[in-house]
Amino acid sequence: MAPRSIEPFLMFEGDASAALEFYLSVFPDGRIEDITRYGPGEPGPEGTIKHARFTICGQTVRCIxxxxxxxxxxxxxxxxxxxxxxxxxxxxxxxxxxxxxxEFMPVGNYGFSTLFAWVGDRFGVSWQLNCA
Known part of the structure; x- marks a missing residue:
C-alpha cells in the first residue's frame, strides 16, 4: 500500500491567518483551497485557523x-x-x-547557481530562492 499524497504542513500558534495572507500577497498565483476556523467552544481561539490548505507555485501546503x-x-x-x-x-x-x-545567505552567486538567496520570513518559515 502506497501513501496517497504528501504535503508540507506548517503549524503556527496564532499567526496562520497573517502568514496565509502574506504568502498569497507574495506569490501572485497563490490561492486558498479550503479553510476552516475555530468556532466558539472549540479548542483553539475563535476565528483562528483550525485547518487550511493553500497552493503557491503549484505546491499545496497545509497549515493550522x-x-x-x-x-x-x-x-x-x-x-x-x-x-x-x-x-x-x-x-x-x-x-x-x-x-x-x-537573512541566512544574502542574494549572491555562490557558484552552484546564477543567483541564490536563503531567507527566513517574519513567521519563521525558511525560503531558498534560486535562479539557475
Missing part, C-alpha cells in the same frame, strides 16, 4: 494554528526551495520574504 502551546517553532532545516524565472525575481522575493525576518 495549534491550540496546544509547544516548545518549538520552525527551523531552517526545512525550507521551501523556489526556482525563480529571473535574477530580478530572486531579488524581489528575497526582499519581500525577509522583511521582518532574517
Amino acid at each position: 494554528d495549534s491550540p496546544v502551546k509547544h516548545g518549538f517553532t520552525f527551523t531552517p532545516a526545512f525550507s521551501f526551495f523556489v526556482e525563480c524565472s529571473s535574477e530580478d525575481e530572486v531579488r524581489q522575493l528575497s526582499e519581500r520574504l525577509k522583511a521582518g525576518g532574517r
